[in-house]
Amino acid sequence: MKLLTSTLLLAILFPFFSIGQILVSNGAMLSISSGALVQINGGAELTQSTTLTNNGSVTITKNSSFPIPGTFNIGNNSVVSGNGFYLIEQDWINNGAFNAGTSTVTLFGNTQQFITSTNSVSTVFNNLILTGSGIGNNRKKTLQGVNASTGPSGLLQINSSELETQTNTFFVTNSSISAITYNNTFGSEGFVSSLLPGTLSRITNFASPYIFPTGSSVGTTRFRPVELTPQSNQGAEYTVRFNNFDSNTQSFDRSQTDGDECTLNPTYFHSIDRLIGTAATDVKVFYVLAADGDWSGIAHWRNASANWNDMGTTAATISGGFTTRTRTGWNFVNPGHPYILSTLRPDAPVLNCPTFCENSENNVFTLTGSTGNYQWTFPSSGTIVSGQGTNSVTADWATGSGEVSAIAIGQNGCNSLPGTCIPTIHLSPVVQFTYTEDGFNYAFEDQTANATTWDWSFGDGNSSTIENPSHLYDGGDSYNVTLLVTDLNGCTGSGSQTVEIFQDIVVPNIITPNNDGTNDIFLIKTAGIKTFNLIIVNRWGNTMFVSNDPAVIWDGKTDGKLVDEGVYFYKLKAGSASKEYNYQGNVTVIRN
Incomplete structure (x- = not known):
């Protein structure tokens, strides 16, 4: 074991290879020159204001039974600087100061490694390389x-690892589009994962695509990157997080939409934000068609309205094993960071309602839409005759107005919102006419407003097409006169009146029932009579004859026998369509 416990200066000033098990420095000044290689098969702990200047290469492995094997621990008040290489198999603990220079730190362990601090020190690396062959949590x-x-000049090289930020943020401050690299072999990609409020942050200042290789190993492992392309070279900062769960769990309710979406991705969504900058940005979201389903749009959560809103037109492309959706020129105007793949409704059809007359047939309604199948709905005043399911229907229309609607039928039950229109309905003309009479000659005058054609039917088989005709009837009777007109709008209407041509009732006062052909019967002449009741009695009040039909005549007989000569009395009640008549009198019967 090599143990440094003094404040002596250890300087490796020439190419040198050194192997030890653990390095502990209690305030020493350490310097590793360019080309020097130091391997520690244990851990390195720098405490009590140790200063390490590394311009060579330090490798710290886990090949040790000592505490914290493979860990590089920069203690409180210790300072590490230089432009060298650090190859760390276990954890990076920074409680002091790390001045990265142009150095490169490689975390190459095959077990889970941590970048951490016990006093909240955030490490700024120059180059950070993540390698290792671990799987699951060990990657x-x-x-x-x-x-x-x-x-600002450093690179993040993820390779096939998962850079797990948890609730923290990893900042890539180099604005180069290649400041992040990763293994992009489909299905084996390295990625950055985060939990709310953690993100991957990138600084941009080029009008070029910046990839955010985001993913998650929570539940089903997914790599679903986002590509952001600013439309100007203006400096900006963007953050992205991949949320590998249903947005409903974070109260971004998928049922709350602006109405343009049928469904939203229930599996995952992204959090995308622009913290600095104003340039319009192309937003490209990647997904796997076979695993995620097909999507036709992207929706954005708006905080103000607390619902998902369609981002507008997006373009679909294929990129390797991914399908992408791109919204160009997005301005991040409405606050809200969640973005989600959506299935858009077809556009609502644009309806064209015609102008026609009430009580008309075969009126043609058309629409312009984006699908080939449409469902029309008419109010109670309209009845579809033909064309349901197409972009043109014919319909009969009764009276009154009403809204006509149609929806475009999309795939998998995803239908459009309704398009609507209200037809212009011209009322039928109110037909009115008057007439004057001179005997059997009647003069008719139309009173209908805006009439242009006339069709009169006088009720006796005769007709006329002039505006104000006259007509001579052959005899008395009741006639139903009908007028059919067409007005300026082409609408038709009709009206009718009963014309009653009536002669006075003529009652004879003598009959001679002797079969000589003259005055043999008692015939009351009538015209236009609708009801009739006749009773004839003798001077003693005995009934001789009764009839309710003016066509039934009295031939001077009762019970089949001729009555005696003399005076008989009659009572007549009759009625026309508009008047009642009462007559009574006598009739003399003479047989010679």
């Missing part, structure tokens, strides 16, 4: 209770 290089970073 991890873990920030324990502290942040860490690589310097």
Whole structure:
């Protein structure tokens, strides 16, 4: 064992190879020159203001039974500097000061290694290389209770390791796009994992793609990187975290959306933020189609509205074993760091409602949409005749207005929000007309507003197409006069009135039932009569004849026998469509 316990100066000023089991320095001044190789098969502990200047190479292995094997411990008040190499098989503990210079630290252990401090010192490495053949937790290089970073000219080389920041942040302050490298063999990638609020931070000042190789080994191991491309050379800082769980567990409820999404990725989401800078940025998210499913968009959680909002148009590409979604020109305007893959609804169709008349048939409704299948919905006043499922339907329409809607039918039940329109309905004209009469000649006058064509039906088989016709009837009767008009909008309407042409009731006062063909019957002449009741009695009040039909005549007989000559009395009740009549009088029967 080599043990340094004094404050003597140990200087290795020429190429030199030294092997020991453990190094403990209690305040010594140590210097390792360029080209010198020091291997410690145990651990190194620098205490009591030890100063180590390393321009050579120090390797610390776990090949020892002493405490903290393979660990490099910079104690309180100790200072390590120089441009050399540090190869550490176990933990990096920094409670003092590490001035990285152009040095390179390699953590090469095959078991889990920690970068830590007992007094919250954050190590700024120049180059940090992570290697080892461990699997599971043993591939991890873990920030324990502290942040860490690589310097403005340093590189982070992850290889196949997992840089586990836990709730801490690893800062890459070199703005070069190649400041982070990793094994990108599909399925064997190295990555950075973090837990809230930990992140991977990068400084940028080029309008070029910056990769954030994020992933997680919690549950199912996933490597799901993010690529951010600023659209200007303006300096900026971005942070990314991969969250390998359902966003609902952090109260980013997937059911709360702006309505543009059908589904959101239930497996994972990313936290992406721009802490410094204002340049619009292209945001590219990587996913594995076979394992994660297919997605058509990216949604962003907005703190103000507490819901997921579609980021707008994204482009899909293939990158190795990954499918990517890219939103160009994202401005990080609305606060909220979660981002999630989404299945977008088809665009709501744009409907075109026609203008037509009420009580019309075969009206054509059309739409413009993004799918080939559509579901139309009509109000109670409309009835689809044909075309359901297509972008054009015909429908009959009764009266009244109403909203027509249609949705685009997407894949897997992901349908669009409805597109709507309200047709313009022209009312049917209210048909009115008046008439005047002169005997059997009737003059009709249309009173309908904005009528352009007329079709009169006078109820006796005759018609006219002029606006204000006259018509001569052949005789008395009741006639249903109908007018059908078309107005300026092409709408039709109809109206009708009953015209009653009525002659006075003529009742004879004498009959001579002797079969000479003259005055043989008692016939009451009527026109336009709807109801009729006739009773004839003799002078003693005995009923001789009764009829409820004006076509049934009295031939001067009762019970089949001719009545005696003399005076008989009648009572007549009759009614037309608009008037009641009451007549009574006498009739004389003479047989010679």
